[in-house]
Amino acid sequence: MAGGNWSATDLPVLPGFYMAFRSAATAAIGQGARGTVIFPVKAHWGPVRQIVELGSENEAIEAFSADDSGGATAYATLRFGLLGGASKLLAYRLTDGTDAKASITLSDNATTPADVLKLEAKYSGERGNKFRVTVQANAVDSALKDLKLYEETKLLRTFTFADGSADAAVEAINGDAANKWIVASKVDDGNSTLAAVSGAALAGGNSGLSGIANGDYIEAFAAFETQSFNAVALDGVSDAALLASAAAWIARIREEGAGAILVVGGGIADDKAADAVGKAVARSAAMSSEGVVNVGAGVKLAGVEYSSAQTAAYVAGLIAGQSLSQSTTYAPAPFEDVTRRWTRSEQEQAVRGGVFLHVHDGRQVKALRGINTLVSPGEGQRNAWKKIRTIRVIDTINADLQRTAEDNYIGKVNNTEEGRLALIGACKQYLQTLAQAGVIEATGYDVYVDTSFAAEPDQVFLKWEAKLTDVVEQIFGTFIVQ
Structure with a gap:
């Protein structure tokens, strides 16, 4: 399946559906099925180096067991993904190659x-x-x-x-x-x-956990590319070199048309350090991507402390599981507390630095602001690209329209005026559905042939214009006392 980004100076060779998102002509959001998160995990049981589909905590226990001793991460990671709201998990069990059956x-x-x-x-x-x-x-x-x-x-x-x-x-x-x-x-x-x-x-069973290295995770990334998913998180790992590899991988597959978001975090020591905000901001700066979310605070659940890297699994589930009209901003979380309560100035520094933070507001734990690690928008981007909701919208419209084009138009419709009108009509109908759902503004959206390019006989250049709606995140009021 070919797709992804394109430029006028380097048109793709393979047949496929290619889209370019510009801030002046933001493409709209989609209605496709969401909720799939993929995880590499370490476990004492289960298929090795295979993708296993799971939909509940019981299925996770049956597939990989609930044993989290000796460095196993499967149960906690998958449980957090489900707590976040993911409808489907795809898990890949890592080993160092020394695993053996009892x-x-x-x-x-x-x-x-x-x-x-x-x-x-x-x-x-x-x-x-x-x-x-x-x-x-x-x-x-x-x-x-x-x-x-x-x-x-x-x-x-x-x-x-x-x-x-x-x-x-x-x-x-x-x-x-x-x-x-x-x-x-x-x-x-x-x-x-x-x-x-x-x-x-029975004897001789070995889980093959002690020698798992970054290369094993990178091998898992290659396996992930055969799947369709909305978000991905590691299993509590916060090694800087691995995070850099993961960020490079997500950047590549996004460039190739796979709309997925990577969620990462730090270790428990960094989360609780006096300069925790500085460490988290530095981690975001190293990523600086609309496709990467960096969790800055660890959490407490049932008396157990979890690092921000472990909490990333929950955030990945939250991002994938929400409807497109929702935002992760102020989303309530099931945790009893955070491992370190940040001051207001630290929270402000985190938001400016592209850090996704959980805070305790005195009543409950909730997400502070739904942002990714993009601090300085690049060419063709604007400040809206810093928001997770915007990126989810862009990713979903891309996936929805690519799927529709491949299923119903590419190789099936003549590139005539009639065929182009049929394609444009389908796209407008799609945008109308989004407008009715409040995902884009109800007026001013349009789809039309982009005549600024000289199209070959088998090419169609289209432009989508739509204004994304947003959620209320700041309320300013003036109270006049007379």
């Missing part, structure tokens, strides 16, 4: 036991080391055996099969659709009778 080999009951059945955890990771198996005679039918699978002391599943057959055991375990934990394979027939076992532990 396993155990069961023997027969011969005088000289022979290995007959191997049980292996479905996924690599230390969670598999908590699995225990018990093999015993079935209490009702002596011709059957039960293999009970436990996670520590919790019974996960009982597999019942004909006694004396490793093949029957394999079929019972692998053929059970409810089995999400182990895979069985026959080693040998043996004497056809499994030996009784009580609480034997």
Whole structure:
């Protein structure tokens, strides 16, 4: 799918839908489905280096477990993304390549036991080391055996099969659709009778977390490009070199037409430092992009402190999950407090410096102002580009119109006056929908052929004109006492 930005001096070669946004002719916002956030995560369970789609906390626990020990980040990261309001999460489990599956080999009951059945955890990771198996005679039918699978002391599943057959055991375990934990394979027939076992532990599981490096995250970014998403955040990592790589990556894919926003943050020490505002502003200055949001304050939830880098997952969910007519400014948050309460002057410095901040107003925690890291707008931009809402609007209109053009117009409509009128009519109808929803001003929007360019027979240059609406963020009043 080709698309992205274009310039009059360097027209694209590939067929596709190309748009350029100018402050004098701001393109309008879209109505496409939103709410998808993508995360790299570290976990003790789950598919490795694969995109896993999740829609609830229970699904996140089932996919990656709730174990956040030893550097695992999946549960907290995905939970925060859902708390923010994302409707869909795409998670990618990182490892350093040393991850391994826990396993155990069961023997027969011969005088000289022979290995007959191997049980292996479905996924690599230390969670598999908590699995225990018990093999015993079935209490009702002596011709059957039960293999009970436990996670520590919790019974996960009982597999019942004909006694004396490793093949029957394999079929019972692998053929059970409810089995999400182990895979069985026959080693040998043996004497056809499994030996009784009580609480034997699987071993050898390794999560592959200790050696995860920036290169593993960069590899994840490449995988993300195969997906459609609205926001992306890291899993609490705040390494400056990695953040720079992530910002460069998001800048590239945005240039290529992927309207996604990266959300980053800092470590807990920076969040609570005396010069926390300076550190956060410096981080924003290093990014300085309409496509990057920098969270400046950590938060407290259920008595646990989370860094601004961890809170970035929540903000990514908030950005993706809101409707296009909403703003993140003053959006209430589910946290009980922030890890450091900033003074008014610090808050003002943060806003001027492109820092997204959570504050406690004495009653609740809320977002201060919905801004990105763009401090000095570039060519073709204006101050509105500093607002998250504006960028979401621009990104969505781009995605919506590109999808419509590819599905219904490119390669399907003749480049005649009639065909161009059909395309323009569809675009105007789209803008009318946005105007009715209050996303753009109800008057003054238009779509027309841009005659300032000499179009080739297979090219159409269009201009969209619309005025974006905004939300009330500042109220100034004068109270006259008589």
